[in-house]
Amino acid sequence: MERIGFIGLGIMGKPMASNLLKAGYSVTVFDINREMAQALVRQGAALAETAKAVAEKSDVVITMLPDSPDVEKVVLGAAGVGEGVRSGMLFIDMSTIAPETTQKIYQMLAEKKVSCLDAPVSGGEGGAIAGTLSIMVGGEKAAFERALPIFRALGKKIVHLGAAGAGQVTKACNQIIVGCTIQAVAEALTLAKKAGVDVAKVREALLGGLAQSRILEVHGQRILDRNFQPGFKIKLHRKDMNIALQAGRTLSVPLPASALVATQMDAIIAQGDGELDHSSLALFLEKLALV
Numbered sequence: 001m002e003r004i005g006f007i008g009l010g011i012m013g014k015p016m017a018s019n020l021l022k023a024g025y026s027v028t029v030f031d032i033n034r035e036m037a038q039a040l041v042r043q044g045a046a047l048a049e050t051a052k053a054v055a056e057k058s059d060v061v062i063t064m065l066p067d068s069p070d071v072e073k074v075v076l077g078a079a080g081v082g083e084g085v086r087s088g089m090l091f092i093d094m095s096t097i098a099p100e101t102t103q104k105i106y107q108m109l110a111e112k113k114v115s116c117l118d119a120p121v122s123g124g125e126g127g128a129i130a131g132t133l134s135i136m137v138g139g140e141k142a143a144f145e146r147a148l149p150i151f152r153a154l155g156k157k158i159v160h161l162g163a164a165g166a167g168q169v170t171k172a173c174n175q176i177i178v179g180c181t182i183q184a185v186a187e188a189l190t191l192a193k194k195a196g197v198d199v200a201k202v203r204e205a206l207l208g209g210l211a212q213s214r215i216l217e218v219h220g221q222r223i224l225d226r227n228f229q230p231g232f233k234i235k236l237h238r239k240d241m242n243i244a245l246q247a248g249r250t251l252s253v254p255l256p257a258s259a260l261v262a263t264q265m266d267a268i269i270a271q272g273d274g275e276l277d278h279s280s281l282a283l284f285l286e287k288l289a290l291v
Helices: 013-022 034-041 051-056 068-076 099-111 124-130 141-152 166-195 199-206 214-225 234-251 256-270 278-289
Strands: 004-007 027-030 060-063 090-093 115-118 133-139 155-162
Touching (some): 013 027, 013 034, 013 124, 027 034, 068 090, 068 099, 090 141, 115 141, 124 133, 133 141, 133 166, 141 155, 155 166, 166 199, 166 214, 166 234, 166 256, 166 278, 214 278, 234 256, 234 278, 256 278
Parallel strands (some): 004 060, 060 090, 090 115, 133 155
C-alpha cells in the first residue's frame, strides 16, 4: 500500500485521515494545529513538522485546506510540498479552491514529474466520518486509477470528470445547488413559521412530495432543532459561492440566485456569525421577517 501524507486536519480532514488509517494505510500528517495532529498520532499516524517533510515521507500527498491561498502556500511556499516531492509521486488536493489555482499547482508539479488530481468532496462532516463522501475528480485517467483505492476508503460516489480543474468546476456547481436549496428551505420554513403553521408538520408534508430533498431532510431538521453548530461553516460556503461567481464572470454565465445567496452569507458573516453552519441562513431570514 502506498504511503500517504495528509495535510489539513480540520472538520473534514481529521476524519478522512482517520479513515485512511482504518483502511490500513501508513499516514503521515501535518497541521498548524498540533492538537489536531496529535489526535491522529494517537490513532497510529506519524507526525511531520512541515509540509515538505510530509512529501519526503510519502508516495501520495493529500491536502484538505480551507481556501486557495492556503493550498498555494502549502504546496508552493517555503518548506512546502513542492520542495519535498520527487518524480513519480501523486498529489491530490481535496480542498475546494479556485480552478485557476488548481491549474497553477498542476503545471508546477508536472514540471517535477508529479501527477496531480483535484478531488473536492461533498457530504459534510457526517460523510467524512462515515467514509461516504461524494468525490469529484479532475486530472489524468492514469492518476485517477492509481488514486481509486484511496478514494474508496473515503467516499461512496467517486466520479472522474475530466482534465485538471474539472473537479473544482463540478464542486462549484455542487455548492450553487446546496446554497440555493438551503436558501429555499429556509425561506419556506420561515414563511410557515410567520404564518403560524406547525413548521415540523410543514417539513414532514414537503418530504413526501416533489420538494423532497436531502437538504430539506437534514438542514430542515437542523433549523427545527435550532442546531447551527457547524457541519460546514457559512464562511467557507460563502468562499465557495465566490468561486462559483468568479467562474461565472470568467465564462459570462449569469448566476443571479447564487449572487443573492452569497450576499446574504456576507451579511451573516458581517453580523459575526460566520462560524455557524450554513443552515443558519434561516436565522438571517427570521430576523428579516421578525419571527
